[in-house]
Structure formats: C-alpha cells, structure tokens
Amino acid sequence: MEREAGRGILDLLILGCGYTGQRVATRFLARGARVTVTTRDPQRLTGLHAEIIRLSDVPGRIQRGTLVLHSIPPQEGLNVLDLLGDAPARVVYLSSTGIYGRATFVDEHTPVDLQAERARVRAEAEQAIAARFSDSLFLRPAAIYGPGRGIHESIQRGSYSLSDTYVSRIHVEDLVAHVEAALLSGVSGAYPVADEEPCTSREMAEFCANLLGLPPLRESKGRDELPSRFASNRRVDGSAIRRLLGITLQYPSYRVGVSAALAATC
Secondary structure, three states: OOOOOOOOEEEEEEEEEHHHHHHHHHHHHHOOOOOEOEEEEEEHOOOOOOEEOOHHHHHOOHHHHOOEEEEEOHOOOOOOOHHOOOOOOOEEEEHHHHHOOOOOEEEOOOOOOOOOHHHHHHHHHHHHHHOOOOOEEEEOEEEEEEEEOOOHHHHHOOOOOOOOOOOOOEEEHHHHHHHHHHHHHOOOEEEEEOOOOOOHHHHHHHHHHHHHOOOOOOOOOOOOOOOOOOOOOHHHHHHHHHHOOOOOOOOOOOHHHHHHHHOOOO
C-alpha cells in the first residue's frame, strides 16, 4: 500500500465499472479517495457515491497521477488509451485466463495462446498498455463468482454443466483485494488470479445442488460456467501474484465462497 505514503488524496478512475469495478470503487471511497467511473448503464450504479461519466468525457476529467483500473474488454473496439493521454500514474488491466487458450495447467510462466483469436486480442490489448504505460500490471482472473453470479445462481434456473473438465474460479471479493493491492503497489507484469481449489464443472454443480437442497442432477443442461470462447479444461495457480501483493484469500475454495455468496443474497 506504498502509494498512499507521501501523497494527498488518491484519485481513481475505473474504466468499465461493472460487477468487480463497483466493489473496487466502494473500497477506495472508504479510503477517502476521489473515484470516477465510466459505465454504459448508469442505472446499475445507483447508490455508488462516485462520479459517473461517459467514456468520451474521460479526457476532460482525468488528472495527472490518477490510478486507473481498466476493465473494458478489447473486443468492443474502443481506443481507450488515447482518452487517457499521459496522465495515469498507474494502470491495472483486468484481462482473463482465457488468454491462455487451451493450456490445461496455468501459472505465471504459462505463455499466451496466440493461435486463439480471442486470446490474441487480449494479448494485443495488454501489449498496447505496456507500451504506453511503464507502470502497469495485468491481472488475469479465472471465472469470477460471488453474490448473484455463478453456478449457485444459474443452477436454480436449471442451467448447469456436468462436464468433467476443470474450471478455476475466484470470488469477487478476493479479486477486488488483488485489484486494490495492485493499484497501490509497484508490481508489474502479468499474472493469473485464482483460488486454491479448481474443480470440475460436475463437482461444482453437484456441490451447489446439495447446498441448495435440489434433487440429484441427471444430465447436463448447459455450459454457462465455461467461457463460450474456449472449451476450457484449465487449472490455474494464482499463488505468485498473491505472494507479490501480500494477499491472503478470504475464500480459498468454492466450498466457502459459494456459501458466503448465497448468504449475501438472502
């Protein structure tokens, strides 16, 4: 948390303030930071005490020394970096473990898969940020779940997968802890982010069904847990970035994270 030492009020800009970004904003607001966010749907941010602007308004609002969380997917085709100019002191980009394509075991040394189109687009976005902002870090989260999001929600709508392929996950609050620490640190590079217990889609669905008191699952009814862009079978080791940022996971396993997510929506 070294960036707070010797400086005044923190300025944070969140580009694409969605499921994760709202929680990051709340943490920085609690620190007394000035927080500005962009979103395509301001109604989603009702109650968030940040300044909400359009993406086109960024050049007139960003100040020198601002910390930037960039979470706008590259496939939207926006030239976001030009809007930032040379003002940011630090840029943290939320990428995806999808960048590893068909790799089945992933850690900080795993190369990106440039043969997969969506992975290549993500890699190009990271490269563009690195070329423009020397003080940057790329976090590549596994499947994000939490209150209102995940198999514990979709299974109640009859949508789940009984695949035996592996999926890694990260609870949204643990991802937010990574982002907060990343913005305030000087760590650079690109790292996967995940909890400590990958499991198969079948294991996850059956765990959620038991937790919710649902009848035994008989057949696969969808693959919404797996990113549609890859038929992934991926186990992710996120321990390297946890060590660098000093992170201790609040939800090291879906076994505790799903229960907490369900309790938070009651």
